[in-house]
Amino acid sequence: MKLNDLTEIEVQRKVNEYFRLADITLKDEEIREIQVNDFGLGRLDDLGLQLFMYINTERYCAKEWVLFPRQTCPEHLHPPVESGDPGKQETFRCKFGTVYLYVEGEATSNPKAHPPERDRDQFTAAHEVILTAGDQYTIPPNTKHWFQAGEEGAVTAEYSSTSTDEHDIFTHKDI
Amino acid sequence: MKLNDLTEIEVQRKVNEYFRLADITLKDEEIREIQVNDFGLGRLDDLGLQLFMYINTERYCAKEWVLFPRQTCPEHLHPPVESGDPGKQETFRCKFGTVYLYVEGEATSNPKAHPPERDRDQFTAAHEVILTAGDQYTIPPNTKHWFQAGEEGAVTAEYSSTSTDEHDIFTHKDI
Ligand SMILES: [Zn+2]
Numbered sequence: 028m029k030l031n032d033l034t035e036i037e038v039q040r041k042v043n044e045y046f047r048l049a050d051i052t053l054k055d056e057e058i059r060e061i062q063v064n065d066f067g068l069g070r071l072d073d074l075g076l077q078l079f080m081y082i083n084t085e086r087y088c089a090k091e092w093v094l095f096p097r098q099t100c101p102e103h104l105h106p107p108v109e110s111g112d113p114g115k116q117e118t119f120r121c122k123f124g125t126v127y128l129y130v131e132g133e134a135t136s137n138p139k140a141h142p143p144e145r146d147r148d149q150f151t152a153a154h155e156v157i158l159t160a161g162d163q164y165t166i167p168p169n170t171k172h173w174f175q176a177g178e179e180g181a182v183t184a185e186y187s188s189t190s191t192d193e194h195d196i197f198t199h200k201d202i
Numbered sequence: 203m204k205l206n207d208l209t210e211i212e213v214q215r216k217v218n219e220y221f222r223l224a225d226i227t228l229k230d231e232e233i234r235e236i237q238v239n240d241f242g243l244g245r246l247d248d249l250g251l252q253l254f255m256y257i258n259t260e261r262y263c264a265k266e267w268v269l270f271p272r273q274t275c276p277e278h279l280h281p282p283v284e285s286g287d288p289g290k291q292e293t294f295r296c297k298f299g300t301v302y303l304y305v306e307g308e309a310t311s312n313p314k315a316h317p318p319e320r321d322r323d324q325f326t327a328a329h330e331v332i333l334t335a336g337d338q339y340t341i342p343p344n345t346k347h348w349f350q351a352g353e354e355g356a357v358t359a360e361y362s363s364t365s366t367d368e369h370d371i372f373t374h375k376d377i
């Protein structure tokens with residue numbers, strides 16, 4: 028499979044197949060609103076994240092995201108934005124498949140996932156958290172994290188404070 | 203079925219059966235954390251709400267709730283709490299079954315649901331919104347609302363700002 032060779036609607040439909048595996052129902056018009064993020068790298072098979080946003084207000088945000096098999100969401104953090112806002116906090120609740128999540132903290136020896144070979148230098152967080160259906164983890168604000176799906180792909184709900192993507196800081200030099 | 207005659211764990215297990223219908227996975231210890239609310243009325247078959255809270259921080263909250271067939275969540279509103287906090291805002295996303303939701307606004311003629319006969323005077327919001335799997339609705343802060351499940355019961359995700367139940371205002375004279 029080369030995701031990069033697909034049109035946007037083809038990728039969106041593929042994402043919806045994963046949502047169906049987790050019994051998540053989207054309307055036809057919502058499927059067209061699925062966000063396909065390649066972070067400007069044009070290497071969606073390696074680095075990307077697909078998501079459907081249910082709601083994003085000034086107070087709270089809820090979405091579900093899909094990673095294709097072994098696809099990686101690049102390392103980033105959510106910094107404080109304004110006085111009083113400590114930065115976005117995220118709670119992941121896995122619905123389907125396996126997520127290998129890496130956050131700042133003590134490095135895990137023999138991690139189950141690795142960044143793509145050519146991008147190794149662009150990843151630093153090495154404390155491993157493994158999530159399968161029913162597992163949950165909250166990432167504090169201002170904390171580096173990245174994540175990769177296992178062989179089956181992954182579907183995860185993300186509950187958080189407001190999403191302001193423009194404030195996210197990615198550690199990858201090309202993003 | 204008389205829910206009132208069941209023990210808490212029996213009700214929690216029954217709630218979990220509905221969660222399973224929506225492919226929502228809870229761990230055994232989480233099933234014991236399911237909240238069964240009868241609002242102090244001791245009439246769970248008529249008036250109640252069951253929920254599992256994923257996360258509730260000072261910023262955001264996410265839960266999934268279950269209504270048993272034709273069970274009603276009594277009318278209430280979420281008022282402003284402190285200066286700057288306009289009150290809890292809630293986004294419902296139905297996962298299974300049918301929710302008959304009533305909010306302030308123009309009264310709907312021939313509504314599909316009615317409060318229990320003896321409680322009719324305790325309900326005022328009459329603008330009907332019907333939610334089935336994949337339907338979503340956001341209730342503004344400080345707005346009266348109540349809801350009832352259809353014959354199959356209902357499972358709904360609720361994404362919101364912080365939940366502070368102690369601030370909720372119920373219109374029912376006995377709550
Ligand atoms: Zn993040």
Ligand SMILES: [Zn+2]
Pocket residue numbers: 278279280292347
């Ligand atoms: Zn409410």
